[in-house]
Amino acid sequence: xxxxxxxxxxxxxxxxxxxxxxxxxxxxxxxxxxxxxxxxxxxxxxxxxxxxxxxxxxxxxxxxxxxxxxxxxxxxxxxxxxxxxxxxxxxxxxxxxxxxxxxxxxxxxxxxx
Amino acid sequence: xxxxxxxxxxxxxxxxxxxxxxxxxxxxxxxxxxxxxxxxxxxxxxxxxxxxxxxxxxxxxxxxxxxxxxxxxxxxxxxxxxxxxxxxxxxxxxxxxxxxxxxxxxxxxxxx
Numbered sequence: 001x002x003x004x005x006x007x008x009x010x011x012x013x014x015x016x017x018x019x020x021x022x023x024x025x026x027x028x029x030x031x032x033x034x035x036x037x038x039x040x041x042x043x044x045x046x047x048x049x050x051x052x053x054x055x056x057x058x059x060x061x062x063x064x065x066x067x068x069x070x071x072x073x074x075x076x077x078x079x080x081x082x083x084x085x086x087x088x089x090x091x092x093x094x095x096x097x098x099x100x101x102x103x104x105x106x107x108x109x110x111x112x113x
Numbered sequence: 114x115x116x117x118x119x120x121x122x123x124x125x126x127x128x129x130x131x132x133x134x135x136x137x138x139x140x141x142x143x144x145x146x147x148x149x150x151x152x153x154x155x156x157x158x159x160x161x162x163x164x165x166x167x168x169x170x171x172x173x174x175x176x177x178x179x180x181x182x183x184x185x186x187x188x189x190x191x192x193x194x195x196x197x198x199x200x201x202x203x204x205x206x207x208x209x210x211x212x213x214x215x216x217x218x219x220x221x222x223x224x225x
């Protein structure tokens with residue numbers, strides 16, 4: 001596709017359940033990023049991939065959060081045992097290289113009830 | 114720890130007027146980004162500034178970077194209603210290639 005694609009666009013889950021969020025970056029983009037946006041915390045970095053490796057995962061808030069990227073393309077962010085404070089918009093982004101424009105997807109809106 | 118501060122956080126303008134949004138950051142960085150966000154939408158890239166003295170313009174928006182002062186500005190010329198949105202600046206944390214630190218955003222409202 002032309003832009004960064006994320007799914008699902010909306011997800012309501014019960015507290016304690018696991019969720020998987022998917023990101024399909026712009027074709028050819030080697031760098032992939034996950035951020036989240038919430039009213040209370042603003043925009044926060046979670047993890048960055050260069051190819052399939054994650055040189056910077058310093059923003060993952062707890063060990064309930066993990067992410068992987070396969071084939072240098074699609075990435076999955078997994079949240080285990082979701083808590084209400086995990087409710088946020090999870091934004092995926094990609095760039096051609098590290099000093100290029102970073103393009104964001106439309107986000108996955110996660111609500112934990 | 115890198116901190117990014119924007120001001121003002123809220124800005125109400127009349128159409129046709131000029132104004133500037135300021136973005137200060139606390140430690141050295143080699144990259145600064147400006148984004149626009151409409152309500153319920155994602156972030157739209159406006160500018161990437163990579164060097165001291167960089168100036169970029171697109172339509173009624175112009176961004177500049179002074180790395181010595183750790184300051185970027187987003188200047189709005191002759192505002193129109195369509196520019197109403199929230200504008201974020203973001204700075205890449207030193208030593209990182211992916212950790213963008215965002216300001217809190219400036220909510221701009223342009224009134225007729």
